[in-house]
Amino acid sequence: xxxxxxxxxxxxxxxxxxxxxxxxxxxxxxxxxxxxxxxxxxxxxxxxxxxxxxxxxxxxxxxxxxxxxxxxxxxxxxxxxxxxxxxxxxxxxxxxxxxxxxxxxxxxxxxxxxxxxxxxxxxxxxxxxxxxxxxxxxxxxxxxxxxxxxxxxxxxxxxxxxxxxxxxxxxxxxxxxxxxxxxxxxxxxxxxxxxxxxxxxxxxxxxxxxxxxxxxxxxxxxxxxxxxxxxxxxxxxxxxxxxxxxxxxxxxxxxxxxxxxxxxxxxxxxxxxxxxxxxxxxxxxxxxxxxxxxxxxxxxxxxxxxxxxxxxxxxxxxxxxxxxxxxxxxxxxxxxxxxxxxxxxxxxxxxxxxxxxxxxxxxxxxxxxxxxxxxxxxxxxxxxxxxxxxxxxxxxxxxxxxxxxxxxxxxxxxxxxxxxxxxxxxxxxxxxxxxxxxxxxxxxxxxxxxxxxxxxxxxxxxxxxxxxxxxxxxxxxxxxxxxxxxxxxxxxxxx
Numbered sequence: 001x002x003x004x005x006x007x008x009x010x011x012x013x014x015x016x017x018x019x020x021x022x023x024x025x026x027x028x029x030x031x032x033x034x035x036x037x038x039x040x041x042x043x044x045x046x047x048x049x050x051x052x053x054x055x056x057x058x059x060x061x062x063x064x065x066x067x068x069x070x071x072x073x074x075x076x077x078x079x080x081x082x083x084x085x086x087x088x089x090x091x092x093x094x095x096x097x098x099x100x101x102x103x104x105x106x107x108x109x110x111x112x113x114x115x116x117x118x119x120x121x122x123x124x125x126x127x128x129x130x131x132x133x134x135x136x137x138x139x140x141x142x143x144x145x146x147x148x149x150x151x152x153x154x155x156x157x158x159x160x161x162x163x164x165x166x167x168x169x170x171x172x173x174x175x176x177x178x179x180x181x182x183x184x185x186x187x188x189x190x191x192x193x194x195x196x197x198x199x200x201x202x203x204x205x206x207x208x209x210x211x212x213x214x215x216x217x218x219x220x221x222x223x224x225x226x227x228x229x230x231x232x233x234x235x236x237x238x239x240x241x242x243x244x245x246x247x248x249x250x251x252x253x254x255x256x257x258x259x260x261x262x263x264x265x266x267x268x269x270x271x272x273x274x275x276x277x278x279x280x281x282x283x284x285x286x287x288x289x290x291x292x293x294x295x296x297x298x299x300x301x302x303x304x305x306x307x308x309x310x311x312x313x314x315x316x317x318x319x320x321x322x323x324x325x326x327x328x329x330x331x332x333x334x335x336x337x338x339x340x341x342x343x344x345x346x347x348x349x350x351x352x353x354x355x356x357x358x359x360x361x362x363x364x365x366x367x368x369x370x371x372x373x374x375x376x377x378x379x380x381x382x383x384x385x386x387x388x389x390x391x392x393x394x395x396x397x398x399x400x401x402x403x404x405x406x407x408x409x410x411x412x413x414x415x416x417x418x419x420x421x422x423x424x425x426x427x428x429x430x431x432x433x434x435x436x437x438x439x440x441x442x443x444x445x446x447x448x449x450x451x452x453x454x455x456x457x458x459x460x461x462x463x464x465x466x467x468x469x470x471x472x473x474x475x476x477x478x479x480x481x482x483x484x485x486x487x488x489x490x491x492x493x494x495x
Contacts, residue, residue: 116336
């Protein structure tokens with residue numbers, strides 16, 4: 001080889017060596033971050049760790065709910081029909097939320113366990129497959145919903161006065177529905193990596209932006225309920241963009257098209273882990289429809305009261321949900337590392353905190369039910385119906401302090417069937433029949449007490465199921481067998 005040709009070869013060799021050194025440095029940095037996170041999750045004192053993980057989740061949940069209540073407050077100034085329209089649109093948005101959580105929780109649960117095992121490559125595939133699969137499916141559903149928006153709103157219980165307003169509000173939201181859906185994929189994926197702070201920043205930013213934009217579009221631009229929908233769509237798009245940026249720049253494992261390598265065992269495992277979330281949120285959508293339909297014969301005031309009541313109770317529920325979300329990554333990492341005693345201790349800590357919080361919340365809501373309703377609608381009939389419903393719900397609200405953490409733990413450690421069964425109970429199997437039966441005998445009071453009845457029966461069902469799950473945690477061989485649903489276990493065994 002000539003001397004003049006050897007120079008470029010040397011340069012190429014040096015460049016390859018530099019690239020290799022850089023790649024090794026990046027890999028070493030990544031492994032160091034993973035090791036540090038693994039140590040934090042499996043060795044830090046449990047109570048401070050869970051509270052540290054839960055803090056950002058609680059803040060994000062509370063701010064999102066404050067936005068929802070603010071939205072209800074602003075829309076309430078547009079009339080009772082407008083308040084009812086927001087409640088009518090809610091079920092279709094809950095469908096997108098449920099789809100997002102199917103793939104977000106499904107991939108996130110397993111990501112935490114895989115990171116607990118230090119299986120980084122598989123965790124990277126999980127986040128990418130979850131994101132892009134949900135994006136494709138939600139786009140198809142969004143297009144169909146836009147094409148059928150009018151019959152959908154009627155199906156969800158819209159009265160003739162509410163229907164045009166519901167359509168007006170729904171259209172901007174349906175246009176950005178794929179982004180809204182995949183926000184619920186990325187958020188749990190970040191949380192299950194122990195990065196709740198970054199998930200919080202994106203959610204809070206979108207909620208605050210919405211609270212700023214909504215009164216401008218409604219009252220300054222005089223766009224009414226359409227303006228509320230546009231403001232919400234802009235805020236959801238902003239939150240989505242921030243979530244994606246956070247994932248790409250701060251995630252331990254990151255969303256990338258090159259990692260989109262779906263195979264049936266992976267998708268089955270992901271769906272198995274996410275089915276409880278799909279059921280919970282799908283049933284919530286069905287429950288909202290059922291409440292609207294049950295309240296429909298009693299007029300727009302009843303529909304509006306139920307919509308406002310749901311948002312008030314959701315606000316207080318978000319704290320215990322945030323506690324559970326803080327526990328889930330801790331649960332997943334320690335489960336993956338086979339530190340089952342830490343899983344049990346963390347679970348009981350969250351249950352105790354939830355019970356205390358919900359007991360205090362129930363007392364406060366019972367005392368201030370009328371003023372709380374009056375903040376959102378200055379209609380005596382709406383206030384009367386809503387306040388009475390709130391007090392009925394407060395009688396059993398504390399029971400969810402055991403049910404919700406149990407359900408979240410069951411899902412995280414792979415008890416898909418039990419978790420799905422509990423998720424079906426409160427919002428589906430027990431609530432819908434109560435709404436179909438009780439109003440026939442008790443009128444509007446039957447609608448009001450349907451949720452407390454469902455809460456009691458769900459609690460009774462959950463106690464023995466969770467006792468069974470906790471007993472299994474003392475036997476490592478048993479719990480490992482139940483980490484995956486039967487179809488995923490069979491697929492993994494073949495590999």
